[in-house]
Amino acid sequence: MVLSDRDKRILNDLISNPSITSMALEEKHVLTRRQLGYSFTKINEWLKINSLPAIERTRKGQFVIDQAIFSKLNSSYEGAVSSAIFTEEQRVQLIILMLLSSEEELSLNHFTIELEVSKNTILNDMKQAQVFLDDYDLAIRYSRKHGYLIEGNEFQIRKLLIHITHQVLQMSNGKNRLEDLSGIQNDLLDEFKRRIEKVENKLNLKFTDEKLVTMPYILILMLRRIQKGYEINSFSIRYEELSDTKEYQATEEILYDFNEITVTERLFITLHLLTTNVYWSEYINEEAIPNLVPAINDMLRQFEKSACIYLQERNQLLDKLLQHLQPAYYRIKYHLTDTINFQGSLSKEFKELHHLVKRSIGPLAELIGDDIPESETTYITMLIGGWMNRQGESIEEKIKAVVVCPQGVSVSKLMFNELKELFPEFVFLDSLSVREFLDYKLDYDIVFSPTQLETEKKLFISKVFLGQDERYRLRKQVMLAIHGYIPNDINVDHVVDIIKKHSAIKNEKALIEDLEQYFNRDDDSAVVRQNATQREIDLDELIVPDNITLRDSIGSWEEAIRISAEPLIKKGKILPEYVHAMIHHSLDDPYIVIGSNIAIPHAAPEDGVKEVGMTLLRLKEGVQYGPDYTINLIFVIAAEDKKQHIHALMQLMNLAGSEEDTNKIINASSIEEVHEIIKYYSSDRS
CATH class of the missing domain: 1.10.1790 (PTS-regulatory domain, PRD)
Known part of the structure; x- marks a missing residue:
């Protein structure tokens, strides 16, 4: 009888890890208890046919495996029994290894003899090997003169060689299999181990055990390909980036007796050293990779x-x-x-x-x-x-929230950021569309959304943009629902009494002062406090005519931000470094795009804001922002804090929602015409 691939994988797991439990096998292979039991029966039948004792299973789901099974299946002698438990995946890996490492022409017979399966099985495995090679843009070719070969870009072949060597060494008895199939002799292997130790000494580091085992095989097989004429001609390695490294100098410890190794090949071997993990280093060179x-x-x-x-x-x-x-x-x-x-x-x-x-x-x-x-x-x-x-930290006990907004990516992200600021003690996992929410896999505790949703978790209905009073009410509602209290309504004396029950207090007065300072702190991480005296600023008060610039076109996105920000620099409301920060943040923040052709570049208050302000740059032809957007209206926002500009931003969002009025601004002939439209949206229209 022949074991199925699933049965082979389970048997290999039992041989390589005898302490594995039934439950772990079920989880790993996504099996029911009945399916695992069926495979277990088939494995024992196969062992009996091959004159081996059965594997016993205890009531606790552990396995008792006779030593004879290990001796037979893990011995250096690879007979019919051990080859019979190769999975299709393993056969594919071994076929690719043979194609990469063999020093003789390979025929179909070579594969059938080494893997002890039929020609039809090998032909099917060859098809699967080609599927594997497709990811590397490589192909298996056959000719009568040269037999089976892998053809394609040599850089891709080296990547494949590194990967397959690693995979074969992970197999049960992988070292012996690799050495037998590739013909690598022990004396050559020992020589390269010594050379790698010299590299470690020269670089004052120690490679990880796994890499130390793998590297000699990889280096031997790479040099074998070079000697056979398979060389890397050119690839996208910057010579200057690698040639000055200590690793480049250390390649001499490996290549000193190999003649005519090209600079490109030496660079590739340098790259292999640089990409190899270490578990110890005498020094960490922070300047090796700038920034x-x-x-x-x-x-x-x-x-x-x-x-x-x-x-x-x-x-x-x-x-x-x-x-x-x-x-x-x-x-x-x-x-x-x-x-x-x-x-x-x-x-x-x-x-x-x-x-x-x-x-x-x-x-x-x-x-x-x-x-x-x-x-x-x-x-x-x-x-x-x-x-x-x-350090005893965990996010397991923290409140985890998601934001679900049906109004598009940009609006959703703005709502997400607003709520993160309002609830800094919560872990906000994602902003989602309704469709994404229905299929969301991660666990969460609460949901914020502007619309009603079907969910078993706590749902809090929130507007996209919240006024100061609304922020206060929402935080109070959420905290009461989750904790049964509002965090700043804490009696410090009561807290101190609780502490006294469990520990000695050295300085009670100092403790009370510290607790009061902590519970009543008035910063961004504390509870939102109601501030009825702070007047909300309208959009037309920030974007005054002096802050509006009309241009037909601009050469680049960076130039557009600089020109848009000029009025705020001239008035002393922002520093030049704020402009640099906006450009930097916009490189990886497409969420500043709030409409099909509108963007709101901004940075943090600490990046150089002196006073709140907003500007508008109108571009008739638009400027390219990233691969996906052409921007006609650029609103630069500078806020002293995280709340002051919110009212004006809400009004701007209403303007952004009107395609008719944004088109009027894009085609406007005067600053006054633009400002009239902005004035129209400078009253509550939500």
């Missing part, structure tokens, strides 16, 4: 804000992330990212953390100039999550 440390720091700041936590000893965490992200920088930039397979099901909290990390990863992606692959964000999440566990 990497600020990018990591910005990423952590965004994560802290999204997760509503404060990371303790963050400099140590930053160093830990830097150690991982230095090699990851090169992996991502040159598309050499390893595929990391995480076993088992991920916890609910990890999924939420991962979601928040992905939302915070922007500064790193901007620095590298490419999207961050899932495997890298997952590993970053593990590092940050482990750090949080160490």
